[in-house]
Amino acid sequence: MTSHSEFGLETSGLDVAKTFANQIQGRNVVITGVSPNGIGEGTAIAFASQKPKTLILASRTRSKVEDVASNIHSKYPDVDxxxxxxxxxxxxxxxxxxxxxxxxxxxLDILINNAGVVIQDRRWTPEKIELQFATNHVCPFLFTNLLMPLLLKAAKESDTPGATRIVTLSSAGHRLSPIRFHDYNFEGHPIPPEEEHIKDLPPAFVKARDGYPGFIAYGHSKTANILFALYLQEHLRDMGIMSYTLHPGGVSTDMSRNLDEEGAEAINRTSKYWKTPDQGSSTTLVAALDPALNNPVGLFLDNCQFKEPAAHATNPDAARRLWALSEELVGAKFTLGSKL
Structure with missing residues (x-):
């Protein structure tokens, strides 16, 4: 369990940060995917409110991330x-x-893998990887492993095992699909039954354009987030690093900007309550800060509390296979420990 059972649907990220202020003060934090009016901005402002040592905002568009930095400076001018x-x-x-x-x-004390994308049209990365799988999983996988020496050093120097955290945002959308190991680029290769998406979905979620079912590909990438967190948790906890993943809830952001009207409406129907970016950051803050999570008491959080993800997202064999596939796709080997 988390330490505050009263935290839930409407909890403010700022309130969570204030509650766990001692877990932020004097620490180094990296947050990806930071832009105005998004979960990343809500997360960054919450961290900034409690005097971190260094707050690093990593994002794609300079003008947008500079707007967030300016907003933070106006509220908390002493934050680096x-x-x-x-x-x-x-x-x-x-x-x-x-x-x-x-x-x-x-x-590096806290890494927040917040960046993500949802699209309906097939797109490719420079490495010829399907865009959602690459942006939502493969590149965060690479980014995390490249920063691992900083995380391991922070954990070694920390007086509190488990206070060094890696938090990777997933989604309730992970329930749509397991990992398609036989067709991770969604190119139409045959897949076994256990890699098929769930049945009886609304038509908008299985709609394919030129053979590309965008929402299923999104679910596949969000399952990858959870399996990645599982692998990290199993391999790093004995080194003093904890890994968690979460569903931030329905949050009013511009993440649906790439969707058509039908797709946007399908997303709108997935939540009865739409959070502000501040509220949308609260579960991230709990995963990153709550001392009750210094030991592995769960993996996936929703509305600031632990929740059981889909079975296909907690399979240790799938986590091992995904790690190996991810290494292959980034052309590097990363050895963490002996578990799983």
């Missing part, structure tokens, strides 16, 4: 805010960003 430009659909960009961050700080 840094900006790093990173395109989470480009492995080259991820390497550059990780190198830049490593030159700014010597330890």
């Amino acid at each position: 805010v840094r900006i790093v430009i990173v395109d989470m659909s480009s492995q080259e960009s991820v390497h550059q960003a990780a190198s830049e961050i490593s030159s700014m700080i010597s330890t």
Whole structure:
């Protein structure tokens, strides 16, 4: 259990940060996917409110992340805010960003993998990987592993095992599909029954354009987030690092900007309550800060509390296979430990 059972649907990220202020003060934090009026901005403002040592905002569009930094400076002028430009659909960009961050700080206490995308039309990355899988999982996988030396050093120097955290945002959308190991790029290769998406979905969720079912591909990538967090948790907890993942809830942002009218309406029907970006950051803050989570008491959070994800997202064999596939796609091997 988390330490505050009263936290839930309408909880403010600012309130969570205030509750766990001692877990923020004097620590280094990196947040990806930061733009105005989004979950990333809500998360960044909440962290900034409690005097972190260094707050690094990593995002693709300079003007947008600069707007967030300016907003933070106006509210909390004493916070050391840094900006790093990173395109989470480009492995080259991820390497550059990780190198830049490593030159700014010597330890990293909290990494928030917040960046994500949802689309309905097939797009490719420079590495010829389907865009949603690359942006939502493959590049965060690479980014996290490139920053691992900073995280391990922070954990080694910490007096509190488990206070060093990796938090990766997933979605309730993970329930749509397991990982398609036999067709991760959604190119139409045959897949076994256990890799099929769930049945009886609304037509908008299975709609395919030129053979590309965008929402199913999104669900596949969000399942990857949970399996990634599972692998990290199992391998890093003995080294003093905890890993969690979460559904932020229905949050009023511009993430649906790439969807057509039918797709946007389908998303609108998935939630009865739409959170503000501040409320949408609250579960991230609990996952990153709550001392009750210094030991592995769960994996996936929703509305600031633990919730059981779909069975296909908690399979250790799938987590191992995904790690191996991810290494193959980034052309590197990352050895963390001996579990799983």
